[in-house]
Amino acid sequence: MSDYQIRLLEESETRAAHTVFLGSMHNAPASDESWELGSRGYPTQRCFGAFRAGRIVGSAQSFPSTMAVPGGAVLPLAAVSRVGVRADHTRRGVLTELMRAQLRQIRELGEPLASLHASESVIYGRFGYGVACRGRTVEVEASRGRPVPPLPGVGEVRILDTEELATELPRIYERIGLHRPGMMSRPRGWWLMQLERRLALKERIIAIVHSGPDGDDGYALYETTMVDAAPDRQDRRIDVFDMHGVSLGVVLGLWRFLLGADLVRSVRAWLRPLDEPVELILPNRGDCRTANLEDETWLRLVDVPTALAARTYGVAEPVVLEVHDRFLPENSGRYRVGKDGVERTDAPADLELPVDALAMLFLGDLPASQLAATGKLVPHEPAALERADRLFSTARSPHSGTFF
Template sequence: MATDNGTDQGDHGTGSGAGHGTARKSDHGPDLRVLRQSDWDEWYDSLIRAFGGVPEALGERELWNALKETDRSIGAWDGDACVGTAGAFSFRLTVPGGASVPAAGVTMVGVAATHRRRGVLRSMMRRQLDDVREWGWPLAVLTASEPAIYGRFGYAAATYGVNVEVDTARVQLSVPAGTDDVRLRYAAPADVLDACEAVYARRVPVRPGMLARRPGWERTGVVDPESRRQGASPLQCVVAERGGEVVGYARFRIKPEWDTAGPKSEVLLQDTEALDAAAHAALWRFLFEIDLTSTLSAQGRPLDEPWMSMVSDIRRCGLRVRDSLYVRLVDVGAALEARTYQAPVDVVFEVEDDFCPWNAGRWRLVGDAKGASCGRTTDPADLALSVRELGAAYLGGVSLASLAAAGRGRELRRGALTEATVAFGSPVAPWLPHGF
């Protein structure tokens, strides 16, 4: 997870950060040092307290302990007390064109309430981005509990998700040919975990913003503490099969409810993936038609998910859009070279980046659907913008033209804004499939 008041939580990985075991004195007091395994319990307790102090279930805590990347995590220490936490996972992020690019998944960021307004968060963000650059990763990403926090460090919302609350008593689906050829069956979530993860892995290259999961991460999808259930059932799973092959899955809970008129239970969808249109339709039709239910709720679904084009009444689907993944270009040149562009582009950016000044200056991007190059130049600038605008537009879900219309960017060569806006787009909406 990630926060904005100096409190962030997320997912973990492995790696070796610079300065392992050393402490660096901050100008504001607390010492920063790479996390040691022996300090993890105190470090994690400090994080939990920053998020309100409600303990996690034992299984959740053990999972994060197993997934954490100690060498990529730092703590701020005031004497013997941990007063700040920040971690990073070793992710690979799908970008337009399908490449899987190294990205630091910033996570578990928290500052003790006793040490607010002392520059602790800023010092951790400074250290972390310096480390990410040293690791040679072009991107850092996070999810923000409070969006106002991370803009000052160069992060910007690059993907959005839609929360839905479908009135399934009134909304029907029109499904494509082949849907009835898909077989659905219940399975214990843990029993089909490998098959579901294989489906997920095949989906990762298709949509920008998706994360290639390292071994062990698949377990996050089946952790099922009672605290997550919101009064609903334990986690259930249905798999979609064709010809004996698993081609999709849905994991969900049922929240029973009755009134004097009868049952009106709710389906709480946790996650679902499918390899083709028929499997997708079969799973969503199943979720719409579960007996004794009248509502289907889900959070953070893709903005262009196919089922939205199958419904009889989109107004009764309760759509609400929310920001999701925040992107920070740590190395502008490497990041822009890593993706492709849906139309030819040759444009010079004048980039402003106060927090990572190595990015500031002019960069010439030349690219198309086959690849790109991006390097320093002394040519006249075509567009002037900050690294935040580049981060927002990077995955193709936010328009450079819309940012410029909001005063976040200036066109210096006539036509350059349209050229870049079209080139940066994506044929499918970028999407973050889960938090970290």
């Protein structure tokens, strides 16, 4: 690494860094129009580049956000993306040094959490990231003459005009709020990159909005895809890529509307929460299948004591966790975790784990007993596993629902 330099990018270097990132994903450079909108989401002061002989060969960027943790607290979050190294410079420690510089900056900025979506699951564990949320891709056969029964509650669904999407959807998302562990805020730059850029490129995107007694309280954003139904005809599939509501009832109301659409063979929704029971609203549960179960959010506890102290815990006697963090050694140590709070301690450890396994436990996605059974956590006091399961459990499975 002695002939590489890791530093923050100048404004004039950000597009070249983005091209390096796209190339690492085997994609072509962004068009002028796509770059004009997509470049606004990542502040230059958070964009790192790796340079060799004056040429950019690696990139790691982030933007500021917030994330809800169990109990309802919302913590500052670094949303990490555009991470990549040119294929002719990999396996030389470039990514490691990019991650090291970025994590140091995130900690200095006072953001106790960082998250990302991993292109390959083998990459980020060594930097302290662990899978904290998972999602399932659900495909449901449309009603085909068997309408979904009415659901409890009062509400109606309308389709937005295309010109309303850029103003109405951010407003509704803000109103819905971060009510589930793992949900994150969406700054203006996110909407520019993920929605307005696509609208400017004339992509066909459709949005429906659910309204209840108190106003707009949920939405679904989707595309339609032609699928072969028979040699002599085609049907459409609705592909949902963004759906949120203030309650489960609202989300299921959106599902019911989509499943009743004419000329639609199926509805496919990407990375839905694990506890979203679409099957229960169908006349035939067999019309719903899980097409895929995937990692959704990779989480990094950048400031372990701050993150642990921010969430709430179940009713159980405390456990002492011994945490190891190679990249940020100031996080390493023992923490007594209980329903009354968190504190550093010199007491003997009940459970020992690396910081990436702590991320898997933190939002409530996996219990400590499962992590121990797979070797990701070492129990020094076996009875502590049951206590940790109760302490870290959550009423709802964690889910972000925001891709970046």
